[in-house]
Amino acid sequence: MNTLQQLKSELENEYQITKNFIELFPEGKNDYAPHEKSMKIMPLATHLVEVFEWPSTILKTSELDFADGGYKPTILSTREDLLQKLDQDYEAGKIALENATEDDLNPVWTIKSAGQKLASWTKYEAIRHSLNQITHHRAQLGVYYRLNNIPLPSSYGPSADSQNF
Numbered sequence: 001m002n003t004l005q006q007l008k009s010e011l012e013n014e015y016q017i018t019k020n021f022i023e024l025f026p027e028g029k030n031d032y033a034p035h036e037k038s039m040k041i042m043p044l045a046t047h048l049v050e051v052f053e054w055p056s057t058i059l060k061t062s063e064l065d066f067a068d069g070g071y072k073p074t075i076l077s078t079r080e081d082l083l084q085k086l087d088q089d090y091e092a093g094k095i096a097l098e099n100a101t102e103d104d105l106n107p108v109w110t111i112k113s114a115g116q117k118l119a120s121w122t123k124y125e126a127i128r129h130s131l132n133q134i135t136h137h138r139a140q141l142g143v144y145y146r147l148n149n150i151p152l153p154s155s156y157g158p159s160a161d162s163q164n165f
Contacts, residue, residue, distance in 0.1 A: 053089035056096035067114035
């Protein structure tokens with residue numbers, strides 16, 4: 001299996017798991033946050049689903065500078081909005097990986113803010129980082145769900161809520 005096929009397979013797996021989480025998103029709790037320093041649940045879930053598009057952005061560009069206005073966070077307000085955005089962004093990420101070559105993974109991709117370099121990786125490493133971001137933010141969402149008594153779906157194995165004891 002080549003690297004692109006592995007990335008595509010991982011993206012698909014993360015999509016299926018994330019979709020199960022988003023299908024349980026609690027309507028009417030968009031502003032819930034477990035702590036004053038925590039993101040509110042809707043912006044967190046929105047960011048999570050947006051990450052599925054990142055392979056496309058990474059493969060089409062050489063950098064992202066947050067200060068130049070090229071990135072604008074999406075504002076969503078319902079579970080249905082989240083599910084639609086997840087499907088849309090997953091398709092964009094998947095298509096980008098399907099159309100890429102192994103050599104497309106080698107160039108450097110950089111994140112900046114007002115020209116200051118924050119991080120720099122090969123495009124392969126940047127895509128791997130985005131897959132890690134999906135796992136990280138989905139785990140955060142799982143904590144928010146647990147604190148609101150929302151049963152957690154399985155991720156990489158059964159959750160306490162999905163097991164039959």
